[in-house]
Amino acid sequence: MVQVMTQLKEKLNVVSDVIPENSDIFFFDYPVYKNIGDMLIWQGAERFFKEKNIHVRKRFSYHKVNNKLKYEQKINIPQNVIIVCQGGGNFGDLYGPHQELRNLLIENYPDHKIVILPQTIHYQKEENEIKDFASYAKHKDLHIFVRDNKSFTTAKKYLENVYLSPDMAHALYPINRKANDSNASKTLYLMRRDLEKAPAIKGFNSPNATFDWEDLFTPFSLFLLKVLYKMHNMNIPNVIKVKSLDLYVRYKVNKAINMYGGHETIITSRLHGHILACLMNKGNQLMDNTYGKNSSYYKLWTKNLNNSKLIE
Numbered sequence: 001m002v003q004v005m006t007q008l009k010e011k012l013n014v015v016s017d018v019i020p021e022n023s024d025i026f027f028f029d030y031p032v033y034k035n036i037g038d039m040l041i042w043q044g045a046e047r048f049f050k051e052k053n054i055h056v057r058k059r060f061s062y063h064k065v066n067n068k069l070k071y072e073q074k075i076n077i078p079q080n081v082i083i084v085c086q087g088g089g090n091f092g093d094l095y096g097p098h099q100e101l102r103n104l105l106i107e108n109y110p111d112h113k114i115v116i117l118p119q120t121i122h123y124q125k126e127e128n129e130i131k132d133f134a135s136y137a138k139h140k141d142l143h144i145f146v147r148d149n150k151s152f153t154t155a156k157k158y159l160e161n162v163y164l165s166p167d168m169a170h171a172l173y174p175i176n177r178k179a180n181d182s183n184a185s186k187t188l189y190l191m192r193r194d195l196e197k198a199p200a201i202k203g204f205n206s207p208n209a210t211f212d213w214e215d216l217f218t219p220f221s222l223f224l225l226k227v228l229y230k231m232h233n234m235n236i237p238n239v240i241k242v243k244s245l246d247l248y249v250r251y252k253v254n255k256a257i258n259m260y261g262g263h264e265t266i267i268t269s270r271l272h273g274h275i276l277a278c279l280m281n282k283g284n285q286l287m288d289n290t291y292g293k294n295s296s297y298y299k300l301w302t303k304n305l306n307n308s309k310l311i312e
Contacts, residue, residue: 190212212270269294
């Protein structure tokens with residue numbers, strides 16, 4: 001397992017071919033919302049930037065940026081700065097604000113180099129896909145990394161600069177955390193409850209007491225997140241916003257890691273439930289989401305891990 005995971009981390013070097021060492025970047029769409037998976041992706045991206053001497057000059061969430069660009073209030077981005085967008089699974093027409101941010105950046109900065117870190121592409125409506133990519137094809141220097149073959153095929157129909165890469169969270173490997181011996185024999189069921197929740201698999205029965213990322217967010221931590229959200233809509237120095245969120249994200253990710261540390265096996269329908277288990281060298285079983293994101297990722301990148309299994 002260690003060898004495979006090390007190789008997956010090394011495969012992220014393909015990103016350096018597009019964002020060279022010593023580049024200056026503006027980073028967009030870091031997560032100010034309750035999704036541990038996206039927090040892991042952001043932490044992985046920041047680790048990668050640090051290790052590759054890529055200089056993040058400014059960071060932005062979609063809050064305020066979307067409204068600014070919609071009303072033609074451009075952010076001043078020097079021509080030598082590369083625009084970099086967070087990776088994940090929100091490319092398409094399921095998650096509006098994130099897609100809107102990418103579309104606005106591509107439309108408003110036609111002469112800048114724009115890089116979208118590894119994404120899964122999924123559109124419910126073909127007309128939305130055609131419309132978005134027609135706009136992207138006009139851009140002079142757009143580069144898109146994708147996490148699976150289906151996304152690669154989709155993007156390649158329209159664009160030249162498309163690349164396959166593992167998820168940015170692999171930059172965090174290895175995550176070492178001692179197991180809590182009192183619970184080490186137990187199995188954790190981390191199951192989606194949102195719009196990507198897939199129908200039950202025949203012959204597989206999960207217990208009633210399942211867990212999802214949202215369960216890590218206590219009323220107090222949700223209050224803190226709400227404060228951070230409001231901060232991102234206020235005229236507060238960006239460095240304060242980002243530093244405050246970074247501390248919060250580290251805290252929440254550590255909560256997830258500690259939760260995993262108390263279990264021997266993880267059974268999950270979340271892609272980053274699977275990836276986090278792999279980062280911790282834990283045995284895990286992965287179930288699909290509604291549109292095949294998880295199985296596509298597993299079959300391309302993690303199928304050779306001897307302690308991981310896809311439930312079909």
